[in-house]
Each structure stands twice: as C-alpha cells, then as structure tokens.
Amino acid sequence: MDTDDLIDAARALITPGRRRILGITGAPGSGKSTLGETLVAALGDQAVLVGLDGxxxxxxxxxxxxxxxxxxxxxxxDAAGYINLLRRLRSRDDEVVYASLFDRSLEESIACAVPVPRDTPLVITEGNYLLVEGAVWGPVRELLDECWYMDPGDDVRLDRLIARHMSFGRSADEAHERSHGSDQRNAELIRATRSAAHRIVRVTPGRAALKPAEEATP
Incomplete structure (x- = not known):
C-alpha cells in the first residue's frame, strides 16, 4: 500500500455526525507529524491534526x-491535560475546542492555536506515548478509535532525527548525542508499545506500507 492507501484508510474512519479519533505513534523521527499533515491535507475540512507535542x-x-x-x-x-483534551474532542459538547501547538523554533507550546470545530468528523492526533500502559498514559488508548505505529527502520529514523535537530540550530555533535541519548531512551519505551497498534506503517523513500499489526514482522 502507498500513501493513497493510507489516506483511504483514514477516510474510511469518517462517519458524518460522529467524531472519530485516529492516533499516530512511533519513536522520535519516525514521521508521525509528516503523515498526519499529509492526511489532513488530503481530507480537507473533514479532518484536523492535534499533536501531543502541544x-x-x-x-x-x-x-x-x-x-x-x-x-x-x-x-x-502534561499527560492529564492531553487526556482531558481527547475527552472533550470525543464528547463534542463544545462548539469549538482549541488545542495547543508546539513551535519547534521557539521550543515552546502555543495555547489555543488549533481550532477543532464540533462538526469535524475526524481528529488525527500524533505523539510518542499514545500506547504506553499505566495510570498516567493508559487512558489515551481508550479514547482512540485506531492507532497506527510508524516504523521507518532505525537507520532512516535516526538520520531524519539528526537532520531535524540540526535544522533547529544544534551542532552535528549535539544532534548526534541527543538522537542517540535521551531520544533513543524514549524510542525504546515507545518501541515496546508497537504490538498494541492497530496498524504498522512501514515507510521507505517514496512509499508507505500499511499492514494490520498482527501481520507485521517485528
């Protein structure tokens, strides 16, 4: 399956008059934001992207x-704040719910930057810890209709992550240390959630493959 298949899979979640929430998770640098932006661009006013990074x-x-x-x-x-946002989004009690946006150039979140109207049927949310178990993050999974796990392979992911850190002003050494240090420790925690995903999205240059989680190889 290619990107068009991913768009079709997201579109299949849309039900007029209902709110569905699609999660996209994976380790840092796996392409979560890029896929989320691609889906929203294709689906237009039928979908909105909300990031955990906010x-x-x-x-x-x-x-x-x-x-x-x-x-x-x-x-x-703020895991509790994120969970409360998902609950508000699912309930559709409010005319508009405003979500926060993380500005990488500032390294800070901007409150009330992403409006989610009540009649938007699909919310796509992306972030590292959507499938982590336990009291703090566990409630997230229950609020998602589906969750896809991005798996581009570690070589691609690390190259992409180092490039991203450098694009925001870190030196090559700093980017390498961050990517193989704290980011890698986070990646190991996230990798342990892979089997809980509904789908594994394998990404290669110019192509993305979507498989049911039970069919994807480790």
Missing amino acids: FHLATGELDRLGRHDRKGAADTF
Missing part, C-alpha cells in the same frame, strides 16, 4: 522540575 511542559517548569535535559521524555508532558 502538551510539552514549558521550559521554565522543566527547569523547576530539573527535567530540562530530558525534554521529550514521558514525564515532560
């Missing part, structure tokens, strides 16, 4: 907690 704790709060050097780890997000 729930990054602010830099000042990370400094206060002593977690700034681990930014991106599971405990550097």
